Amino acid sequence: MKDLQQQSGLPISLDETGHLQIDSNLRGGEMSMRKLYDLKEVAQDEITDADRELYYMYRDVHKEEDEQEIRSNNLRYDMTVILPGMIGNEFAKTLGHYHPMKDGQTISYPEVYEVVSGRAFYLLQKPRKADGGYDFSNIEEAYLVEVKAGQKAIMPPDFGHITINIDQEPLVMANWVSSSFQSDYSEIKSHKGGCVFITKSEDGYQVEKNPEYASCPEVKTLTPKELAEFALIFSHPMYQTGMEEVSKLEYLDKPENHIENLSADKVFDDGV
Numbered sequence: 001m002k003d004l005q006q007q008s009g010l011p012i013s014l015d016e017t018g019h020l021q022i023d024s025n026l027r028g029g030e031m032s033m034r035k036l037y038d039l040k041e042v043a044q045d046e047i048t049d050a051d052r053e054l055y056y057m058y059r060d061v062h063k064e065e066d067e068q069e070i071r072s073n074n075l076r077y078d079m080t081v082i083l084p085g086m087i088g089n090e091f092a093k094t095l096g097h098y099h100p101m102k103d104g105q106t107i108s109y110p111e112v113y114e115v116v117s118g119r120a121f122y123l124l125q126k127p128r129k130a131d132g133g134y135d136f137s138n139i140e141e142a143y144l145v146e147v148k149a150g151q152k153a154i155m156p157p158d159f160g161h162i163t164i165n166i167d168q169e170p171l172v173m174a175n176w177v178s179s180s181f182q183s184d185y186s187e188i189k190s191h192k193g194g195c196v197f198i199t200k201s202e203d204g205y206q207v208e209k210n211p212e213y214a215s216c217p218e219v220k221t222l223t224p225k226e227l228a229e230f231a232l233i234f235s236h237p238m239y240q241t242g243m244e245e246v247s248k249l250e251y252l253d254k255p256e257n258h259i260e261n262l263s264a265d266k267v268f269d270d271g272v
């Protein structure tokens with residue numbers, strides 16, 4: 001058992017099977033899982049071990065006393081565990097999705113992730129805008145953001161995102177997100193994955209282009225900035241800092257009020 005209380009700010013631990021043990025005093029946390037089979041449309045290689053469990057999602061985890069504040073601000077806090085392992089030559093990853101454009105706006109909802117344990121690589125890809133929507137085959141910007149335990153990373157508006165676990169331990173992460181929308185998995189599926197695949201190489205990992213996309217730029221490696229204005233402090237759990245100053249989470253449900261501070265260059269630094 002690994003106690004995650006200090007990193008997450010919640011009475012939660014990770015058991016030997018990669019499942020979260022959530023204290024019975026917490027609310028929410030209903031678990032759903034994805035198996036290799038669920039990723040058959042987005043894997044570079046053919047899936048052979050279809051019944052293997054890949055990741056566990058725990059939705060809407062919260063303390064009872066925070067419930068009203070979370071609901072009235074249209075927020076949700078989820079946790080995910082991605083087991084280590086390979087999908088053919090690719091490292092374990094999530095299915096990946098886009099968020100829809102907000103009604104009456106020209107940008108989609110952002111999201112923020114915290115790495116509670118392990119290390120995450122987030123593949124972010126921004127499609128070209130066209131006719132009031134997106135041209136999902138042409139990616140204008142693509143980044144691989146490396147996020148270590150304790151760090152938090154905003155997924156800026158308009159970026160589809162996929163999480164990759166290249167290490168040999170479970171990756172535990174949390175997210176704050178607006179509760180006002182549902183994610184769209186169809187465009188990642190119809191392009192058979194993200195615009196690149198992160199695969200094993202002799203010296204660690206490599207980035208391989210996905211031929212299903214008409215265009216995809218060179219993928220830059222970035223790291224997240226510490227953004228106190230969005231209640232993101234690397235030494236403090238974002239559940240706690242978010243609940244202490246919930247107004248600083250407004251950008252998640254009302255990104256239109258914060259557009260100028262949510263671009264990739266504002267939320268990321270160049271990687272080393």
Ligand SMILES: [Fe+2]
Pocket residue numbers: 097098099111161183
């Ligand atoms: Fe998302």
